[in-house]
Amino acid sequence: MRGFQGSDIPERSGIFTIEDPYTGESLYAIPALRPDWALIHVQKADAEGNAWILGNRHFDVEMSRAATRGVILTAEEIVPGEELAREPEMTAIPGFLVRAVAEAPGGARPCSCHPRYGVDAEEVRRYMALSATPEGLAEYLSSAAPGRAT
Amino acid sequence: MVPTRDAPPQAVRRAGDQITVCLAREIREGERVFHGVNSPLPMVAIFLARRLHAPGCVLIEIAGSVNPRPRFMPRSTNDPELCHGAASLFSNADIYDLFARGGVDLAFLGGAQIDKRGRVNMSYIGDPASPKVRLPGGGGGAVIMPQAGRTVVWRTAHDRRIFVQEVDFATQAGSLCRVVTPLAILATRGGGLELESVHPGHTPEEVAGRTGFPLDLSGPVPRTPPPTREELAALEEIDPGGVRFSEFKAP
Numbered sequence: 001m002r003g004f005q006g007s008d009i010p011e012r013s014g015i016f017t018i019e020d021p022y023t024g025e026s027l028y029a030i031p032a033l034r035p036d037w038a039l040i041h042v043q044k045a046d047a048e049g050n051a052w053i054l055g056n057r058h059f060d061v062e063m064s065r066a067a068t069r070g071v072i073l074t075a076e077e078i079v080p081g082e083e084l085a086r087e088p089e090m091t092a093i094p095g096f097l098v099r100a101v102a103e104a105p106g107g108a109r110p111c112s113c114h115p116r117y118g119v120d121a122e123e124v125r126r127y128m129a130l131s132a133t134p135e136g137l138a139e140y141l142s143s144a145a146p147g148r149a150t
Numbered sequence: 151m152v153p154t155r156d157a158p159p160q161a162v163r164r165a166g167d168q169i170t171v172c173l174a175r176e177i178r179e180g181e182r183v184f185h186g187v188n189s190p191l192p193m194v195a196i197f198l199a200r201r202l203h204a205p206g207c208v209l210i211e212i213a214g215s216v217n218p219r220p221r222f223m224p225r226s227t228n229d230p231e232l233c234h235g236a237a238s239l240f241s242n243a244d245i246y247d248l249f250a251r252g253g254v255d256l257a258f259l260g261g262a263q264i265d266k267r268g269r270v271n272m273s274y275i276g277d278p279a280s281p282k283v284r285l286p287g288g289g290g291g292a293v294i295m296p297q298a299g300r301t302v303v304w305r306t307a308h309d310r311r312i313f314v315q316e317v318d319f320a321t322q323a324g325s326l327c328r329v330v331t332p333l334a335i336l337a338t339r340g341g342g343l344e345l346e347s348v349h350p351g352h353t354p355e356e357v358a359g360r361t362g363f364p365l366d367l368s369g370p371v372p373r374t375p376p377p378t379r380e381e382l383a384a385l386e387e388i389d390p391g392g393v394r395f396s397e398f399k400a401p
Binding site: 001002003004005006007008009012055056057058059061062112113114115118119121 | 213214215224225226229230231232233239241242243246249250269273278288292293294295296297319320321322323324
């Protein structure tokens, strides 16, 4: 890829340059990221894990492809597959990449899930204050997801 | 709605308004303009430019929204409200591809340390092998900065820890055109960053004293035009909740 001119990152990170065989331009060859799992929350999915992402997709699509063991998916809503199959171009993540799917309404809170809910700034502040210590983090988790904190 | 916090102190208000209008004035009509995450001042500045002198500039923000029309100014520059009314959603891959093709005129980026040669550090304070502070990193800055037509960096503080002789680590470099601070505008000249103008209420000597590399003060230094009445009125309409003050540390 292009870029990095003047940056110390390639040297520090051991990124090699290669010559573009077509133009002779010096480009950077970035090693692939190979995560095991991708954890992704979406607005709508079916029981097979076919998933719609509304609004900006950020890196979700790339992450779903890169995860070598698969995607663990949560969705605001699980709907019948026929409903999604009516508009297959909307399905950003095909179910064959997904290893597990669960319905989890509000699953992105206190962050946002467009267009259902926005960022809960007060709750994010509470998290930031409490998460400064392990005890505070445990307190936050037990209040945010009662009975599920470890 | 995003809750409005207490009114900012007068000094923060003055600096926030001045920096925001300076950033907006960097935008030319018709340009493609990019801002990244954690960039409240550039975000507000781009909306200001679209309202005033550059209605045809194209905002491409990091989450991928093109020319959004948010119903309120979000505190996060990665907020899904920035999808609202967007002309299109442009993926991250598309954004970096556009930079690689030379398709972005102006990028706004932050910087923890900035040196005379216009190199920006977002990675380490101290020796990178055993740093005093490990910073969040530059995101895509190392790819954006050399490929943008121009890069404008902003800071909400101006001191010798920020403006250093040599950065501890060059995260990103290239195309730096201006740095806007609460005191002044620095611009890239042949020999590196120099003082372009000093904001009202500050002096060239003060700026030089708070900059860790030498600035040429031999010629007259112009005063930065303060925000006009029109700019201030538009700012209040666009950003009544004061998102543009959110980066300033509480006194």
